[in-house]
Amino acid sequence: MSVHDTLPILIPLIILQFGLAVWALVDIFRHQQYKIGNRYFWIPMVLLISIFGPVIYFVFGRKDY
Template identity: 55%
Template sequence: MENLMQYIPLLIPVIALEFILMVTALVHVLRHPQYRFGNRVFWVIVVLFVQIIGPVVYFVAGRGEQ
């Protein structure tokens, strides 16, 4: 437990960044009807369950043209 406590200052910003990125991607998925591939349900699952990589993949590969 003591080893974990020394990493808390590093973990808090990483967790906050992951949460902000996930919420931003989720809001974008729910507001926009067009995607390059897949559908809304697919992207919601990817964004929610594939931690930090899921939202990044959505913004790079899944987001449709505006």
């Protein structure tokens, strides 16, 4: 399996990761209150835990407004 074989799989995953991270970061900076933790906890979580960081934020960190 070469790099050219995996590109059609990797490109959508990279776009998904980038989009989720941007969406989560915008939400973090717009709001001051969270279910768990604070802004300084969620920013590294979103940036460092690949696709799962933003998903964890939206499930456990984002407060319903």
